[in-house]
Amino acid sequence: MQIAVVGAGAVGCYYGGLLLRAGHDVTFIGRQPHVDAINAHGLLLDTKTFNGRLPAIAATDATALAPPDLVLVCVKSADTEQAGRALAGRLRPETSVLSLQNGVDNAPRLATVTGHAVIPVVVYVGSEMAGPGHVRHHGGGDLAIGPSAASQALAQTLEAAGVRTTIADDIDKTLWSKLIINCAFNALSAVAGISYGPILEVEGTRNVVTSAVQEAVSVARASGVSIGDDLLAHILNIPAIMPNQMSSTAQDLARGKPSEIDFLNGYVVRKGAELGIATPTNHAMQVMVKLAERGKAMSARRT
Known part of the structure; x- marks a missing residue:
């Protein structure tokens, strides 16, 4: 699966790293220090059960992004519209967009800017960027995703990557x-x-x-x-x-x-x-x- 992680911070690098380790093609969009480190040395994924570098591709913007199958939007809430504008026109009708962000209104804000359906996700993970391109997992990691036609398949993909995922009917x-x-x-x-x-x-x-x-x-x-x-x-x-x-x-x-x-x-x-x-x-x-x-x-x- 072609996956784009928009917001290569603690949340994006953790879940993107797990999907990368599971064999998916993941591109990380983030800030220059993390992008440079990931491109030069790979993503350092440091979890309770795995510590190693994973070859990955990173960029500072989404302009060269090929239309992905799945997008994880993990930017700060203040950057939601900016991220949406960067994605607009780069999404296929069948692309799934997940908002893994704090707050309650990011998914509709993203949908307004992109003109594309966005599935809200609630994240329960403790993680941090311990250095450029280095994500450290402290605990948790479950996700609750909103209902949609694609949610069951997405949950199966995440589960296969080691992410315990539930579909919350009352998201x-x-x-x-x-x-x-x-x-x-x-x-x-x-x-x-x-x-x-x-x-x-x-x-x-x-x-x-x-x-x-x-x-x-x-x-x-x-x-x-x-x-x-x-x-x-x-x-x-x-x-x-x-x-x-x-x-x-x-x-x-x-x-x-x-x-x-x-x-x-x-x-x-x-x-x-x-x-x-x-x-x-x-x-x-x-x-x-x-x-x-x-x-x-x-x-x-x-x-």
Whole structure:
């Protein structure tokens, strides 16, 4: 299968690497340092069960991309439209496009720009780019994909590559549940610079997390998405089961990269305003991360 991974970061390189190892023809579209490393030395796939270099092709844009059978869109949410414009005109009618992105609205945004159907995917993986062209897997890796005529075949392809995949009939609920988890911990992990494990040990943090979750659940339900009453208990247990995981927002801040906070807590804030629902805790988390980003940028300019 001809596969294009648009966004050769931690998520794209992990899943693209597994598909590459399974024998598929994978092209990675990413930033120059990763592209140069992959073209020169192959993709270094570092997982719990495999550590080795895989010959691969990479490029900085999709202009020379042959029409693929499958596209994994793994760019940051702020880059969704740009990625869609790069893909427009390079997709065959039978090409499957999967959005493996944080947030709940990337698939429709991509579909609008490309004029092509996009299947939303919820990602449950801990991974990072440990260096140029080097993806390190920390845990997890399951995917939940939305229903479509191609979903069963896609799930079989992913399963054969070692990716446990389910088809979520209520993908909106799954997307929102993941978003609410991100709203609970991403900002706190980022601003404190700590993993999930110690977060709830600080007095008052449990109340803050609970408030952020309750606000987001109210917004989801007002948007017509059915979120179960058991989600909060599950979220409060995450630091115990993923103690060493740093949020993607924390990783972005540590590297001086723009975060996706406007598409996580910020999305809840915007949607809440549309629906007349107050979201002060999520707003505070969004602002805290924006301040941390500003501080990082000012420090970089001084040096």
